Amino acid sequence: MHHPHPVFAGENGVVSTITTTTRLEVRQLVSSDAAFLFDLHSQPAVTGPLAMQPSTGIPEELQRTERFTSLFGDALDFGIWGLALLDGPLIGLVLLKPLRPLGDHDGFEVGWRLHPDSWGNGYATEAGSGLVELAFGPRRLTEVFAVIEPSNDRSHAVAHRLGMDKIGTLEYAGMSHDLLSIQADQWRSSR
Numbered sequence: 001m002h003h004p005h006p007v008f009a010g011e012n013g014v015v016s017t018i019t020t021t022t023r024l025e026v027r028q029l030v031s032s033d034a035a036f037l038f039d040l041h042s043q044p045a046v047t048g049p050l051a052m053q054p055s056t057g058i059p060e061e062l063q064r065t066e067r068f069t070s071l072f073g074d075a076l077d078f079g080i081w082g083l084a085l086l087d088g089p090l091i092g093l094v095l096l097k098p099l100r101p102l103g104d105h106d107g108f109e110v111g112w113r114l115h116p117d118s119w120g121n122g123y124a125t126e127a128g129s130g131l132v133e134l135a136f137g138p139r140r141l142t143e144v145f146a147v148i149e150p151s152n153d154r155s156h157a158v159a160h161r162l163g164m165d166k167i168g169t170l171e172y173a174g175m176s177h178d179l180l181s182i183q184a185d186q187w188r189s190s191r
């Protein structure tokens with residue numbers, strides 16, 4: 001079957017699960033997720049804190065996802081993924097990926113972005129915890145970072161709930177951000 005966007009994962013009918021938590025699944029993105037991503041990136045509550053322009057439509061979302069996939073590898077070990085309710089619809093995006101090339105740093109970051117309809121349930125914190133487990137377990141990292149705009153209180157609150165501390169600042173995608181981190185031994189002793 002011909003696909004206009006063949007670089008997407010899961011086009012062979014298999015959508016890989018990256019990790020699961022009590023209520024949530026982190027999974028590969030597929031091209032049929034673009035309608036949700038358009039809705040997500042049309043929300044001022046989401047685009048505002050991310051300093052991004054509202055999405056212009058599904059083609060932009062397909063292009064964006066293709067770009068991320070090509071920037072950050074095969075998107076199975078590290079990448080940007082869909083966050084869904086277990087056996088349910090997408091509610092946002094999460095990531096575990098190298099800070100480069102967007103930031104001049106050798107580390108790996110965790111990140112979260114939820115549709116406002118799903119805020120206030122602890123989903124970002126639960127997903128973040130699953131990503132940190134993935135980072136320090138199967139991916140064998142010893143430290144993970146988060147890159148958060150200083151005024152993004154909700155995102156700082158998520159990082160704080162995970163036990164991350166501010167360690168400095170980082171130019172990321174051309175803007176100054178707070179750089180937070182947690183180390184594997186710190187994470188293990190806090191569980």
Ligand SMILES: CC(C)(COP(=O)(O)OP(=O)(O)OC[C@H]1O[C@@H](n2cnc3c(N)ncnc32)[C@H](O)[C@@H]1OP(=O)(O)O)[C@@H](O)C(=O)NCCC(=O)NCCS
Pocket residue numbers: 045046047049050111112113114115118119120121122123124125126147148149152154155158
């Ligand atoms: C950052 C973002 C993901 C945080 O979402 P969130 O819903 O505030 O975070 P959580 O999922 O951890 O939920 C925490 C809230 O749920 C409540 N909650 C309910 N059940 C909970 C549970 N089991 N565990 C933790 N919190 C729970 C908390 O009390 C808290 O409520 P509050 O909003 O009244 O403080 C969201 O604001 C967002 O997508 N923002 C736009 C994109 C963005 O800025 N991304 C980050 C870029 S660095």
